[in-house]
Amino acid sequence: MNAAPALLGYAAAVGTLAPGVLLRSHWPQRSPALAVVAWFTLGVTVLVSLSLAALNLAGPHAHLHGLLYSCRTALGLGSSADGALMGAGIVFCAVLAAAYLTGFGAYAVRARAARAGHRDVLDKVGRRSERLGAVVVEHAVPAAYCLPGRRPRVVVSTGAVGLLSDVELGAVVEHERAHIRGRHHLVLAAAHAVAWVLPGTPLARHLREQVSLLLEMVADDRALRLFPRSTLASAMFSMASGEAPHGALAAGGQTVLIRLRRVLGPGRSARPLLRCWVGTTAVLAPVLPVLVVCPAGLA
Template structure:
């Protein structure tokens, strides 16, 4: 039996239904790290499903004979359709899923390299106009607005404007820098690049349209939570408010930006962790989702 119909149904569930359920839920903002893993797991599951679907559409089966061409031949279209070559079907069975995976890998590499190049150019500029502060372990940049951001990756750099240094208290400034250190330590640029790659390849899918924006927001919340481990909510919220309007260069993470208002409400609002059952279910879904397409494509034998 050909598994393509089941895989297509599963792709519809993962690509259309699952994102809507997550966006309507409140738990992702209460457990951003887990939510980011769930989004990535759904993207991986969808990609595996797409590759396996392409394989099964091209693979000879009992009912489809030698794939789609075999189906046309079996329906009596002998005059217009030559009898399909099993060897060609096998080549398609390898080429089609391979194309899907290579597109994702290539897109990921492209996003990583583009961001890396942009960060390298910005680092070169910082070497000319910025000054390194041993006390802050950051580069201080002459800028008339309070701003702070990090350039992750190899030769990572944390940058803060001299206006921020003058405006913020020492505790507020340390909270801001801790937020940026979280991005560097967590290698958040790679997680975001993976989301961008998926969004580029499957851009017509609702999951792809949401994953980039949601991943970027959740990564900022993860960094917020790290800063809140050592600083009070009031201190961090005040610092975030002062930095909310700051702009950042391409490839950088910043404490401000368009997500600041949502995150500020989260920091100042009541803190409730998701119910352990809900957390366990989300974690289980993240583990199981990438495996389900394999089970649909190769169901276990019952005897």
């Protein structure tokens, strides 16, 4: 029996049904970093399944016995015709990988160019505040954001400086520093690359949105290590109208209400058993197709 239909079905299930399960779950907000891993696991699983499906479509003699069952003795086997078909499947896998790298690179390059242009403007109109550890710009709307990369900057508007207390400003700046230290701009580029490879799928759409939100929660948790919940919540409420230029990560924005409810709620992390289960699933989901499907040419 050819494995391609099973692989395509597995990819379809993961790409359409699994996102809804994650969206309805409550644990991602309690462990946002683990949830980011879970979302990317779904993307990797779909890509691995599609790649193996291509290999098995190229080889009609592929089967579902699996690597664990029969591939241990199959090295070096296969006809020349099977080898040619296998080559076609490998080309598809290479195209898939190239598409992902292209999506990642395109987003990263655009964002980097936007940040470079904005840094040039900041060098002319901004002033460095040693007290805040940030660049202050003249702008009436309270806003704060960071420009990650080789020359990272935390930027705060004069509207925010005039509105927030010193401790609230400290919480906001720490939130932005968390984005820089965690290299969250690269994680966002990876999320956009998945959407590039799998356009129009529920997984691509939700992964991009949820990873962005979860990274804000990760930065919130970092700030909460140093500042009280009430302080961060007050600063977030005051900064809700703030936006960031392209390529930057902002403390305000459309996700503030969701994050406010989380910060003001009970500070519970996911239970160890649940974390263990999610971690195990994250490892097994993309590996499962490799374990149960013997690629064409190795049968």
